[in-house]
Amino acid sequence: MYIRPFDPWKSKLCTCPFKYTLNVYTGCDHACVYCYITSYIPNAFRVRTKENLLPKLERELRKFDRRYIIALSYSSDPYPTIERELGITRKVLELFKRYDVRCLLLTKSDIFERDLDLLSELRCAVGITVTTVNERKARLLEPNAPSPKARIMSLRKARKVGIPVYARIDPIIPFYTWEDFEETLDALSFVSHITVSTLKLRPDSKKRMFAKFPELMERLWPLYERGEKIGGYHYLPREVRFEILRKAEKKITEKGITFGSCREGYRSFPSCDGSHLVP
Helix, strand or coil: CCCEECCCCCCCCCCCCCCEECCCCECCCCCCCCCCHHHCCCCCCCCECCCCHHHHHHHHHHCCCCCCEEEECCCCCCCCCCHHHHCHHHHHHHHHHHCCCEEEEEECCCHHHHHHHHHCCCEEEEEEECCCCCHHHHHHHCCCCCCHHHHHHHHHHHHHCCCCEEEEEEEECCCCHHHHHHHHHHHCCCCCEEEEEECCECHHHHHHHHHHCHHHHHHHHHHHHCCCEECCEECCCHHHHHHHHHHHHHHHHHCCCEEEECCCCCCCECCCCCHHHCC
16 A cells, blocks of 8 residues: 555654655655654665556545545655656646545655646645755755755745645754744745754664764754653653744744644644645
């Protein structure tokens, strides 16, 4: 089965409403330093296609309960670099249109702009992840992803054609991206909903962060040593997380944007993931 119920590792802190998920590709070439998929996808930063995806997906969609949402994608970005050439995600969206599927699309790319004609005809909401609008920091954290500026420009175009849009500011990294939060929020002030999440480290991502940002991690890791380990992830101490989340919530809601948090044990409204925006 390619369409599967979304279940983020049975995390006790997950507050997502029930939905399904589909990863069009296996692996993601954005190669983000903090990425969690390297803990369960071999060669995670190498993108591969899936065997007979489209005919198998169509068979699944014939039986799919259209009351539910399918999210693209939480393990592999639906718009890796190779999508420009292959167009598999576009073909998936064409199937969604044919079978009237409700869709929540999340990406760290600007390639989705190519598909705005199709997305505007779907029952969907489109979101981007922006860790920081600081281009230098973003390039260090997300070496192969399109620039935050390009992502944001494409999302503005989606809004102009009437597509509900949302964003994730994720992960928030103390002493680093948190310093740019207000600037990042200002750049995203046109969206309807923003989800935030603090940096959560697994052994593999911790190793990459120490290798890439040794001075930052010398300041940051002592905080995590005081924190909790939940579901294989190192979390910031609860009081540190909640202080960040409270400040983020206040700044977001002051702009008239609804607020969500992801796997934090903190509140969200009216949904954590933006699924309430899907028509």
